[in-house]
Amino acid sequence: MADVVLKSQPAKYWIQVLAPKQGFFADPQQSVLAAMEAAGQESIPVGCRGGGCGKCRIQIVQGQYFSKRMSRAWISAEQEAQGKVLACRVYARTDLNIQVDSPEIATACLAQAG
Amino acid sequence: MKKGVMRPGHIQIRVLDMDEALKHYVDLLGMIEMDRDAQGRVYLKGWTEVDKFSLVLREADQPGMDFVGFKCVDEVTLDNLQADLQAAGVSTQEIPAEDLKDCGRRIRFTIPTGHSFELFATKKQTGKWGINPRNPEAWPRELKGMKATRFDHCLLYGPNVAASVQLLTQVLGMDLAEQVLDPEGKQLAGFVTVSMKAHDVAFIEHPEPGKLHHASFFLETWNDVLKAADLISMTDTSLDIGPTRHGLTHGQTIYFFDPSGNRNEVFAGGDYHYPDHAPVTWDVEQLGKAIFYHDRQLNERFLTVLT
16 A cells, blocks of 8 residues: 555544544554554554554554555465454554454464463 | 484564664664565664575565575485375475575475474575685674664464474474473463574464564663663663563563564573573463563553564
8 A cells, every 4th residue: 555644644543443442642753553552452463563564454444554565475465455364464544443463373283281 | 312403594474664673784784784575675683694695574564474494414315204294184385496586495384383383494695794714803893873783583373382382392393491380281372492592493383373472682781781771761662571581481581562563672691501401481370470581560552462
């Protein structure tokens, strides 16, 4: 998606998480995931923070954003076109409505150990 | 029984954005950029490494590891090991010299955990970076960031860990230094060495093949690991966990991520291994302590965040 920069940008945008109903402000220079972490919230799972592991997948329901390249292992070109993105690689350009959409991620076989 | 495999020689890692990656590996880790090729790959090394490069970065749309290569003592050994692999039923492919710049032919094969492994014997030697080979000073003064000394090992996730360990130990003459066993005696993790190091490559059992958990770079002291942690904060780099100590190998460590989500480690210390040492065994019930010796529990990311 092209980077939409508005002339009169507000300092921060409101990111509304639809379920669980939560929200936080995001600086345009800050990824949606980094903004959530800075707000002390946990609605979006945090992994590598670099577009690689898939943990922080979200669906953008409404709003404009700029996104950096993210792993095709988790986001196909079609999904990307439909607003399915990794929150760590997405920067708000308007207020956003988002839904957490964590993919199935395999767990190492050590986990049974507890 | 050693069969002429010497050390981890290179790892090729895929990154989403080369400029971001170089800022990370050069400015933060302190790796040295040595060359670039027509494919756009960038060749780097830690300053103490005598071969021209040990880390190759390739821009791609999916991060992770392309392959890891081990250096052998000579070309004859390479031929012998290729024959041994084929005799063990492993199909091999010869990558011609100069496919990687200034590197000889490489024998590539896929191990049971789904990772692409290579053996090679020839690579241009440029010597330790920044110091004269004759009457050398202690270290070069121009180093950046964490001043990583060398690519040390990688931890790979995939199915059939026991089979990969068996291939590397029985066919390639490596040693099993440490392992994690479940109550039935199934090997869930194997730490394999070709040297006195506690590991030159390690494996953890995982349903998906071919995954990279981390690429690790060696620092000299615990204080260097602490300073690496300081730099991770100063640069707002994505931290995973640490500084802390591993139970397995007892190395002092910090885990963090490159800008494409590939996990890196810098570490110091750790146990040593001789060929007559029995493998050190950890019971899976003690896994928390085995991985993070101080917290004594795993973080969820250790088990699931991979590229």
